[in-house]
Amino acid sequence: QHGRIKVKTTEEQQEVKRKEREKKLQLYLTCISTVFKKRQNGELDQEMLELTSQILGVNPDVATLWNYRREVFLELRKENKNSPSGHPVIRGRFLQTVSSSIEFNPRTYSRFSQNRFQLHKIGKPGAVTALNYCAISLFANFSFVTFFHCWDYRRFVVQRSAVLPVEELAYTNKLISTNFSNYSSWHYRSKLLPLIHPDMERKGRVTEDVLLKEYEMVQNAFFTDPNDQSAWFYYRWLLGRAEQEESITCLYASWDMGQLVVGFSRPVNVLLESSELVLFVDGRPTPVKWQNPRKTQSYSCVWVSVLRTVGLQSGAPIMTFFCVWGGGQYNKECILYPGRTETWCRDSATDEQLFRCELSVEKTTVLQSELELCKQLQEIEPQNKWCILTIILLMRSLDPLAYEKETLLYFDTLKAADPMRTAYFNDLRSKFIIENNILKMEYAEVRVIDLSKKDLTSLCHLDQLLLVTHMNLSANQLKSLPVSLSMMQCLEVLEVDDNEVASVEGLYNLPRLEEVSLRNNRILLLSICRPSDLCPLATCPKLSILNLQGNPICDVIDVQSELVLLLPNVEIIM
Numbered sequence: 244q245h246g247r248i249k250v251k252t253t254e255e256q257q258e259v260k261r262k263e264r265e266k267k268l269q270l271y272l273t274c275i276s277t278v279f280k281k282r283q284n285g286e287l288d289q290e291m292l293e294l295t296s297q298i299l300g301v302n303p304d305v306a307t308l309w310n311y312r313r314e315v316f317l318e319l320r321k322e323n324k325n326s327p328s329g330h331p332v333i334r335g336r337f338l339q340t341v342s343s344s345i346e347f348n349p350r351t352y353s354r355f356s357q358n359r360f361q362l363h364k365i366g367k368p369g370a371v372t373a374l375n376y377c378a379i380s381l382f383a384n385f386s387f388v389t390f391f392h393c394w395d396y397r398r399f400v401v402q403r404s405a406v407l408p409v410e411e412l413a414y415t416n417k418l419i420s421t422n423f424s425n426y427s428s429w430h431y432r433s434k435l436l437p438l439i440h441p442d443m444e445r446k447g448r449v450t451e452d453v454l455l456k457e458y459e460m461v462q463n464a465f466f467t468d469p470n471d472q473s474a475w476f477y478y479r480w481l482l483g484r485a486e487q488e489e490s491i492t493c494l495y496a497s498w499d500m501g502q503l504v505v506g507f508s509r510p511v512n513v514l515l516e517s518s519e520l521v522l523f524v525d526g527r528p529t530p531v532k533w534q535n536p537r538k539t540q541s542y543s544c545v546w547v548s549v550l551r552t553v554g555l556q557s558g559a560p561i562m563t564f565f566c567v568w569g570g571g572q573y574n575k576e577c578i579l580y581p582g583r584t585e586t587w588c589r590d591s592a593t594d595e596q597l598f599r600c601e602l603s604v605e606k607t608t609v610l611q612s613e614l615e616l617c618k619q620l621q622e623i624e625p626q627n628k629w630c631i632l633t634i635i636l637l638m639r640s641l642d643p644l645a646y647e648k649e650t651l652l653y654f655d656t657l658k659a660a661d662p663m664r665t666a667y668f669n670d671l672r673s674k675f676i677i678e679n680n681i682l683k684m685e686y687a688e689v690r691v692i693d694l695s696k697k698d699l700t701s702l703c704h705l706d707q708l709l710l711v712t713h714m715n716l717s718a719n720q721l722k723s724l725p726v727s728l729s730m731m732q733c734l735e736v737l738e739v740d741d742n743e744v745a746s747v748e749g750l751y752n753l754p755r756l757e758e759v760s761l762r763n764n765r766i767l768l769l770s771i772c773r774p775s776d777l778c779p780l781a782t783c784p785k786l787s788i789l790n791l792q793g794n795p796i797c798d799v800i801d802v803q804s805e806l807v808l809l810l811p812n813v814e815i816i817m
């Protein structure tokens with residue numbers, strides 16, 4: 244394999260980062276000690292507010308600081324006698340207003356917003372009572388709308404009064420143990436846990452010991468009532484993957500075609516003023532003009548530009564890409580080997596934990612036994628679609644390739660149990676099959692992907708196929724070639740025989756595409772815009788063979804002569 248390089252941050256970069264962290268920490272510590280000194284000296288002023296707000300911005304869990312802020316607010320109000328809430332008695336009355344307005348009409352959202360404002364002025368003691376009030380109303384009067392407003396309100400109160408997420412979690416424990424059939428409590432839990440027990444390596448996820456306990460807790464819930472959806476939903480979240488950090492995942496440079504391609508983990512817009520994508524060649528910034536494959540102004544996972552090869556041939560220039568967006572910045576390096584026609588470096592789907600996670604022994608053991616339990620439950624409750632879906636997700640977490648066949652059988656069971664959602668399950672199934680085949684392709688280290696005869700109903704993860712040159716999509720149930728296909732900048736040969744394709748929108752601006760086979764599909768000429776269904780193909784400069792046999796278009800009179808006008812350099816078989 245040529246040019247495939249694992250990119251690692253250099254020691255130098257790590258050193259720079261370490262120094263930055265140290266500087267930030269130092270600043271933070273200085274801030275904190277200033278705050279404590281000011282408090283001792285009774286300096287409850289504007290500066291105190293600013294300092295505490297800076298620290299709380301970094302670390303909102305420092306409860307003492309929220310208290311100091313309250314003191315400052317009260318002090319400032321004492322100075323400004325016009326403000327009503329400065330006096331303790333009046334504060335108490337405000338509180339009553341808050342509670343009574345909720346009681347009076349719990350559904351009026353505007354009241355809640357107003358209360359937010361007043362709560363903001365009152366500070367912590369009021370907030371705590373309001374929390375209790377919320378707790379009481381949750382247990383006393385069960386209206387769905389009330390509930391949701393109250394919950395939202397509660398979340399706001401929590402933010403304001405700095406009730407620790409730990410206490411909130413205990414509250415969800417209480418709700419769930421009273422009645423686990425509560426989607427919102429579980430959902431709230433999924434928001435709290437990553438705050439309290441963050442997994443440092445996997446963004447948005449929780450540490451493994453906590454995760455394993457959660458599995459047990461939620462399993463008790465769905466064994467008690469397998470038909471309750473809320474616990475299954477939560478289980479699905481537990482089995483989920485980490486959020487992907489935004490980064491450059493792939494770089495590709497073609498010497499002979501003079502093309503540069505940059506792939507991102509998420510859609511970005513490098514044309515926005517607030518962002519920048521800079522190319523350095525041999526350490527020098529080099530001006531380039533970026534375009535997404537659709538040549539639009541919008542977000543895309545893939546950006547391309549012309550690679551000027553003049554003056555680059557000698558030696559092995561190093562290319563670095565440097566990006567800055569609103570929040571962060573990152574870079575990636577790629578070495579061009581002289582004498583090669585193309586070169587690339589990228590994160591692989593196998594080592595990125597993208598479609599597959601490395602499991603610890605403990606986690607494997609727990610998931611295995613969960614799988615066994617779910618299978619037993621499924622035998623007792625053969626129609627329970629949540630149980631079947633969870634079995635599939637467990638198998639995917641354990642080993643997507645080893646369980647592939649079994650997973651597909653469970654999909655058949657799933658569709659039989661809930662025929663109303665067949666379309667959704669088919670797309671989910673397609674997604675899993677594509678993920679598995681990307682894994683297989685990566686393990687085989689090839690740039691060819693065979694997705695034929697897989698009953699695919701939709702395409703996804705095409706951004707992972709940036710380097711693929713040959714793709715076989717024959718004998719599936721695809722209805723279109725989506726716009727995202729234009730991310731496959733290296734695609735040369737595409738087979739889509741025996742599908743239901745009516746539009747080829749995605750075959751647009753593909754610089755290397757030479758051969759397309761679309762036999763036995765639904766390609767048709769629309770009467771208004773005659774050959775426009777095939778128009779995107781005219782933007783693929785290298786296209787030389789197009790097979791349209793077995794499409795309705797073949798029956799149109801004089802179609803040949805029109806197609807020749809549209810695609811003059813293409814041999815069209817029909």
Ligand SMILES: *[C@@H]1O[C@H](CO)[C@@H](O)[C@H](O)[C@H]1NC(C)=O
Binds near residue numbers: 383384385386
């Ligand atoms: C629950 O709320 C409704 C209207 O929101 C009210 O009529 C009813 O009396 C309340 N019930 C209790 C037990 O508070």
Ligand SMILES: *[C@@H]1O[C@H](CO)[C@@H](O)[C@H](O)[C@H]1NC(C)=O
Binds near residue numbers: 423424
């Ligand atoms: C729990 O809540 C659900 C719906 O909210 C309800 O159907 C069920 O009866 C409740 N169970 C108990 C034990 O209160």
Ligand SMILES: *[C@@H]1O[C@H](CO)[C@@H](O)[C@H](O)[C@H]1NC(C)=O
Binds near residue numbers: 382384390425426427
């Ligand atoms: C969740 O629990 C609260 C309090 O027990 C209850 O008011 C609410 O109806 C529950 N929600 C659902 C969807 O069962």
Ligand SMILES: *[C@@H]1O[C@H](CO)[C@@H](O)[C@H](O)[C@H]1NC(C)=O
Binds near residue numbers: 695696717718738
């Ligand atoms: C693509 O898949 C179809 C259907 O399985 C098969 O007939 C065809 O030979 C495949 N193409 C290549 C190049 O292997």
